[in-house]
Amino acid sequence: xxxxxxxxxxxxxxxxxxxxxxxxxxxxxxxxxxxxxxxxxxxxxxxxxxxxxxxxxxxxxxxxxxxxxxxxxxxxxxxxxxxxxxxxxxxxxxxxxxxxxxxxxxxxxxxxxxxxxxxxxxxxxxxxxxxxxxxxxxxxx
Amino acid sequence: xxxxxxxxxxxxxxxxxxxxxxxxxxxxxxxxxxxxxxxxxxxxxxxxxxxxxxxxxxxxxxxxxxxxxxxxxxxxxxxxxxxxxxxxxxxxxxxxxxxxxxxxxxxxxxxxxxxxxxxxxxxxxxxxxxxxxxxxxxxxxxxxxxxxxxxxxxxxxxxxxxxxxxxxxxxxxxxxxxxxxxxxxxxxxxxxxxxxxxxxxxxxxxxxxxxxxxxxxxxxxxxxxxxxxxxxxxxxxxxxxxxxxxxxxxxxxxxxxxxxxxxxxxxxxxxxxxxxxxxxxxxxxxxxxxxxxxxxxxxxxxxxxxxxxxxxxxxxxxxxxxxxxxxxxxxxxxxxxxxxxxxxxxxxx
Numbered sequence: 001x002x003x004x005x006x007x008x009x010x011x012x013x014x015x016x017x018x019x020x021x022x023x024x025x026x027x028x029x030x031x032x033x034x035x036x037x038x039x040x041x042x043x044x045x046x047x048x049x050x051x052x053x054x055x056x057x058x059x060x061x062x063x064x065x066x067x068x069x070x071x072x073x074x075x076x077x078x079x080x081x082x083x084x085x086x087x088x089x090x091x092x093x094x095x096x097x098x099x100x101x102x103x104x105x106x107x108x109x110x111x112x113x114x115x116x117x118x119x120x121x122x123x124x125x126x127x128x129x130x131x132x133x134x135x136x137x138x139x140x141x
Numbered sequence: 142x143x144x145x146x147x148x149x150x151x152x153x154x155x156x157x158x159x160x161x162x163x164x165x166x167x168x169x170x171x172x173x174x175x176x177x178x179x180x181x182x183x184x185x186x187x188x189x190x191x192x193x194x195x196x197x198x199x200x201x202x203x204x205x206x207x208x209x210x211x212x213x214x215x216x217x218x219x220x221x222x223x224x225x226x227x228x229x230x231x232x233x234x235x236x237x238x239x240x241x242x243x244x245x246x247x248x249x250x251x252x253x254x255x256x257x258x259x260x261x262x263x264x265x266x267x268x269x270x271x272x273x274x275x276x277x278x279x280x281x282x283x284x285x286x287x288x289x290x291x292x293x294x295x296x297x298x299x300x301x302x303x304x305x306x307x308x309x310x311x312x313x314x315x316x317x318x319x320x321x322x323x324x325x326x327x328x329x330x331x332x333x334x335x336x337x338x339x340x341x342x343x344x345x346x347x348x349x350x351x352x353x354x355x356x357x358x359x360x361x362x363x364x365x366x367x368x369x370x371x372x373x374x375x376x377x378x379x380x381x382x383x384x385x386x387x388x389x390x391x392x393x394x395x396x397x398x399x400x401x402x403x404x405x406x407x408x409x410x411x412x413x414x415x416x417x418x419x420x421x422x423x424x425x426x427x428x429x430x431x432x433x434x435x436x437x438x439x440x441x442x443x444x445x446x447x448x449x450x451x452x453x454x455x456x457x458x459x460x461x462x463x464x465x466x467x468x469x470x471x472x473x474x475x476x477x478x479x480x481x482x483x484x485x486x487x488x489x490x
Contacts, residue, residue: 029313030468032475050459051325072465077338077355077455104471 030072031110035101039069039109040117043093048076048086055111057095071097071111095122183389183419188347190365191389193419196454197447199339199427202229202274204243205443207281207289210250215289217278225249226276245274274336275448282333284428285442291405298406298436312473316461321403323466325459328356329404330379330395331413331429333443341447342454343417350384350391356457363393370396378402380413391417407433423449 041057053073058066079088089095098113114122183191207214217225228249281289294302313319322328332339332354340355352361363384371381376399384393395413402408416428425447432440 030465030472032472049464050457051323051463052465054464072468075338075457077457080455081452102468102472103475104468105475108468 027110030102031100032103033100035103037097037099037101037109039071039097039099041069041095041097043089043091043095044068045091046086046089048079050075050077053079055089055095055097055114057097059107067107069097069107069109071099071109071114073111073114089122181419181421186345188345190345190350190386191391191419192345193343193350193391193417193425194345196340196342196450196452197425198275198341198450198452199335199445199447200273200275201282201335201445202246202276203279203282204246205282205333206243206291207283208243208247208250210247211280212288214280215287217280219278222276222278229274275446277446282443282445283441284444285430286439292437292439292441294406294436295434295438302406312476313470314473315470316466319466319469321401322356323469324461325357325463325466326461327359327378327402328354329402330354330359330361330382331404331415332356333429333445335445338455338457340450340452340454350393353454355454357459358456370394373397376400376409380411389418391415393417404431405436407431407436410435 039057039059041059043055044058045054045056047054047056053076055071055073057069057071059069060066079085094117096113096115096117097109097111099109099111102108116122183193186192186194211217225246283289283291286292308318311318316324328334338355342353342355344351344353348365350363350365352363353359354361359379361379361382363382365384365386367385368383370383375381376397378399378401380395380399380402381397382393382395384391386392393413393415395415396411398404398408398411400409402411404411404413410433412432414430414432416426416430418426418428420426426444427447428442428444430440430442431437
């Protein structure tokens with residue numbers, strides 16, 4: 001059995017391309033792969049709404065002005081089930097966002113990766129693995 | 142495949158996600174083979190119905206269809222299951238893309254080091270937007286046909302699917318070009334998708350069973366008095382459901398779906414029979430038989446183990462004018478504008 005599964009795992013590399021890897025298609029429709037953004041800002045508001053949570057952050061621009069960005073996330077129902085609530089991201093909390101800007105432009109992006117300045121992942125409580133292809137580099141596939 | 146995605150969207154919602162941690166849950170013996178369910182006697186409601194009440198979750202990691210790599214095998218060995226769980230823990234340690242639907246399980250069977258969703262270019266939900274998955278050693282939710290795969294489509298259905306292929310890729314002209322779930326209309330009945338607000342609350346009272354679906358705050362009120370279905374010219378998003386008890390199994394028969402409904406490409410001729418059997422204190426075996434002779438060449442059945450949850454149902458309040466959909470339509474307009482401007486300015490995106 002072990003051998004069989006090993007064969008399955010080894011031989012299934014081809015499988016991946018044949019498999020319709022389902023994705024949140026809406027993200028591809030809404031956000032632009034050619035417009036990656038890296039933002040650092042402080043939380044002003046969190047909208048706990050469906051279908052998408054929106055985390056609003058105030059970002060300081062190099063010229064000293066600030067811009068409010070809306071960062072789109074997933075459903076708040078899951079965050080609640082993970083033990084988080086409306087007090088988990090208090091106003092003023094600093095977060096780092098890796099994502100992609102909306103196709104329509106403006107200060108809206110999806111929150112692909114959200115971390116605290118010390119490297120802790122948002123909601124995960126531990127630092128990133130640091131392993132290769134850990135999701136940080138969007139050019140890695 | 143697009144239809145499967147569409148259906149998955151409406152039934153499972155776009156995605157099942159997760160930061161997979163290995164749960165301590167042992168596979169429910171009752172969930173593994175049909176016919177070997179322990180003869181557990183459920184308690185009764187005051188009016189004598191077997192008690193199905195509570196909040197139940199479908200966070201099953203088992204794919205709907207048996208992966209081709211596992212053809213002929215209905216169950217994994219315990220050892221194989223451990224290998225997959227370990228791989229999942231590595232792959233989904235919190236930084237991978239959220240994985241929806243069968244893709245999750247199938248990815249675990251491959252050599253890939255990191256899960257990248259099809260929308261990988263623009264990212265996806267991160268794992269933390271998902272809940273822990275429920276593991277057992279079944280290789281498919283589909284139990285009939287015995288190969289664990291959904292039967293072939295009829296010729297007309299194949300043609301419809303081919304005609305619709307690529308529609309979803311085109312810029313949406315309006316909300317009607319997007320799925321019913323993105324429009325916050327419905328995630329469909331039945332909903333086979335797991336791990337994305339896939340929670341149900343069952344309440345029973347004399348003569349009725351009510352099932353509240355977290356997505357999208359729909360309550361199915363199912364009468365148990367053997368009444369006939371509503372007239373065939375009356376059509377509803379979730380069809381018309383009537384139920385009755387067969388021993389300890391609640392049988393719910395649903396017809397009268399609207400032509401606007403969409404269960405994996407089926408609507409008006411769709412006939413669904415659901416069977417709910419509580420096989421233990423914390424498990425309901427939820428069996429769904431699907432029939433639509435205009436879509437599939439034969440009927441098929443899937444079984445999903447629903448596990449008791451200590452959570453509440455949290456309102457999944459959304460509406461068609463939601464920000465996500467507005468963003469999608471704005472993105473479509475931006476794409477069109479860019480396409481128009483490219484030839485004029487000589488630049489490309």
